[in-house]
Structure formats: structure tokens, C-alpha cells
Amino acid sequence: MTSDLPARMLRLLSLLQTRREWSGTALAERLGVTGRTIRRDIDRLRELGYPVAGTTGHAGGYRLASGTAMPPLLLDDDEATATAVALRTAAGHLTGMEETTLRALAKLEQVLPHRLRAQVAALQQTTATIDWAPSGPRTAPAALALLAIACRDHETVTFDYTPRGGAQAPRRVEPHHLVASGGLWYLLAHDTGKNDWRIYRLDRITDPTPTRHHFTPRPVPDDDPAAYVAGKIATAPACYRAIATVHAPAETLRRRTWALADRIQPLDENTCTVDCSSNHLTGIPQTLAALDTDYTLDADPDVLDHLRTVAHRALQATT
CATH class of the missing domain: 1.10.10.10 (Winged helix-like DNA-binding domain superfamily/Winged helix DNA-binding domain)
Incomplete structure (x- = not known):
């Protein structure tokens, strides 16, 4: 007591x-x-x-409830350390958070006990983050926080969702897990309207709203949310479509571009197609360069514009 x-x-x-x-x-x-x-x-x-x-x-x-100011947070040693480290890495995947996270980190470090301040400083000084796609889509921190709470509290949420190449439509879902992959955040949820599991990219979610209606969690497919999401997004259409018809045998391309082996389809003995589509524009020129042979390209307008820009820069650099 x-x-x-x-x-x-x-x-x-x-x-x-x-x-x-x-x-x-x-x-x-x-x-x-x-x-x-x-x-x-x-x-x-x-x-x-x-x-x-x-x-x-x-x-x-x-x-x-929400007030005029946030009340003081009560954190134990592990929570304080984890929060400080997370603030250092969050900015790379959230919209406009660079300055905000530094301000929050400064406030946290000011009140940390000396022993924890030394641990956090060591982590910051010896840790670096690689951002493979700095121009990629970002997730709004408010939406991320709201959906995280809804997952934890098993609370149904509604939002508008815009799929790739589709029209925005309302959704009502039972959120179960958030999964981060390659700079993107995904929500694994059970769609009550479709009565099926769905995966939603957070940067395509608009106006998420809690309903205050709580649900009993369902068993997650495969008992592994991360593995389930990874399997689905691996076969999902990428943000930017680029299909190359390559004048070389499929087997030659498989040896040359081993990372794309499952995306190479033979057309005949001397021709194949290579799916170079990606969620990040910057990766497509690198994939095409790895083909190291002649090809024709069927791609989205954004991809073609980006390739022209890259080619122009390369030409200028060599003249």
C-alpha cells in the first residue's frame, strides 16, 4: 500500500x-x-x-486530458535513456521534427541525473544514422502518436486513406501494430468495412480520429506483425514504377544483379524484363546502371523526369 x-x-x-x-x-x-x-x-x-x-x-x-501545457513526465532510468536516444533518431523519419527534437532533447538532458547524462552523451557521440532516402515521404508525428495509443488501447479509429493511384476514401479500422521499414511507417489493422486485414502507409493517412470504441484484439496473421507486413509490402506496388526491357539473357542479368533476381522475367533467350520499381526515386538510377547493357524503359513520368535530371548532371560533370 x-x-x-x-x-x-x-x-x-x-x-x-x-x-x-x-x-x-x-x-x-x-x-x-x-x-x-x-x-x-x-x-x-x-x-x-x-x-x-x-x-x-x-x-x-x-x-x-489535454491541457494548456503538458504535465511533467515521470521516467525511470531506462525510460529516460531510451527517450533521449529516440529523440536523436526520430527526426529522420518524421515531418519537420529536426528542430523540435533538439529542443525536447535539450530540456530532457537538463534534468537528467549526472550518471544518465553521461550515458546519453556517450551514445550520441558514438552513434550515427544513415538516411538512405532523405527526400522520401515522411510521417506526421501527431498521427504516429495517435495511432500508437490506439494500438495500445485497442481503440477503433477512422481516417481517410489515399492508396497509390487511387482516390481518397474513408476507413474504419481496428489498429493492431505499427511497423517501421526503410524510412516508412505502416499500420497493420483489421478493416471493419472489408472484414479483412489491411496494411496502411501512415504518410497516406489523413485525419486519424479515435472513436472511443474499444475492441477485443484478433490474432495477428502468422503471429508476427513485422514478418506479415514485410511479406505484403515486398509484393505491393512500389511508389514509382520502372520496368526495363533488357537486351540480355535473364540468367546473365540474375548473375549481374543478384539483389533483383526475383524481379527478372525472361521474354526469350536474349531478352528479359527487369522490374526496377522503388519507393524512392534515388534508387532507380542506381538499379538501371547495374544492368550494364542496353534497355528500353516503361516508367512513370516522375521517374523519367528524375532520370533526365540525373543524366544531365552526369553529362555536365564529364564535360
Whole structure:
């Protein structure tokens, strides 16, 4: 039982920060006090300026609502270190977050204990990040945070989604997992309208909105969200289409470009097609250069424009 009032208040605040909503009974069990004590402690937090919202009824409970300022976070040593390291790496995959993450990191480092500050500094000084596609699509941090909470709390969300080459349409889904791959974020969810599993790219999601309707999680296909998403996106259409018809035998190309072996299809003994499509424009010229032979190209207009720009730069550099 947490009998010391200041310690119990800090513990209560910490618990409220870990879930979207807590029942009064669950909080009382965690703190080893009565429901009446919880209600009094919630009132004390409100008097201190913490925006704790309450709901009534069978499914009622408490949640830390949005306020004029974010309340202090209570982090243990591992959480503080993980947060500092994550701030250093997050900017590369989120929209417009470079300056924001540095400000947040400066605030965190200012209050870290000396022992943790030294650990974080060592990690920052000895860690580098390679961004293979700096011009690729980015994910809005607000959408990422909202969907992460919905996955954790098993809360149905709605949003508008724009598939590649398709029209925007509304979706209502049960979100299960977020998966990061190659600078992109994916949401694995069960689409209630289609009654099937779907994978959504976060940079194509607009206006995600929680519904406050909670669901019972379904078993994830293959029991491995990352493996399932990886298998699906490997066969999904890429952002930028580029199909080369190459004047060389398929077997020759397979030996020359081993990484594309499964994307090479023979047309006859001396000709084949190579699927050079990619989610990143910058990778397509490198793939085409690796063919090292003559070819014709069927590609999206954006791909052709990018190749002309790359060729012009190369020509200027050699004259």
C-alpha cells in the first residue's frame, strides 16, 4: 500500500500517463488504496492544475486530458535513456521534427541525473544514422502518436486513406501494430468495412480520429506483425514504377544483379524484363546502371523526369 501522500500522488500521475484511460478500481488496486482515496487524490491533482477527466457509468474511469501545457513526465532510468536516444533518431523519419527534437532533447538532458547524462552523451557521440532516402515521404508525428495509443488501447479509429493511384476514401479500422521499414511507417489493422486485414502507409493517412470504441484484439496473421507486413509490402506496388526491357539473357542479368533476381522475367533467350520499381526515386538510377547493357524503359513520368535530371548532371560533370 502506498501510504505516503506525495509518493502516492506521483505514482498516480505516472499511471495516468501510461494509458488513455484507467478505471477507478484498477487505480485503487495498483496503489493499494480504496476507491474513495483515489477520488480524493484525483481531486488533489485537479487542484494542482492537472487536467484529469472523469467519465461515469459501468465503463467509466479517469484519463489525463489535454491541457494548456503538458504535465511533467515521470521516467525511470531506462525510460529516460531510451527517450533521449529516440529523440536523436526520430527526426529522420518524421515531418519537420529536426528542430523540435533538439529542443525536447535539450530540456530532457537538463534534468537528467549526472550518471544518465553521461550515458546519453556517450551514445550520441558514438552513434550515427544513415538516411538512405532523405527526400522520401515522411510521417506526421501527431498521427504516429495517435495511432500508437490506439494500438495500445485497442481503440477503433477512422481516417481517410489515399492508396497509390487511387482516390481518397474513408476507413474504419481496428489498429493492431505499427511497423517501421526503410524510412516508412505502416499500420497493420483489421478493416471493419472489408472484414479483412489491411496494411496502411501512415504518410497516406489523413485525419486519424479515435472513436472511443474499444475492441477485443484478433490474432495477428502468422503471429508476427513485422514478418506479415514485410511479406505484403515486398509484393505491393512500389511508389514509382520502372520496368526495363533488357537486351540480355535473364540468367546473365540474375548473375549481374543478384539483389533483383526475383524481379527478372525472361521474354526469350536474349531478352528479359527487369522490374526496377522503388519507393524512392534515388534508387532507380542506381538499379538501371547495374544492368550494364542496353534497355528500353516503361516508367512513370516522375521517374523519367528524375532520370533526365540525373543524366544531365552526369553529362555536365564529364564535360
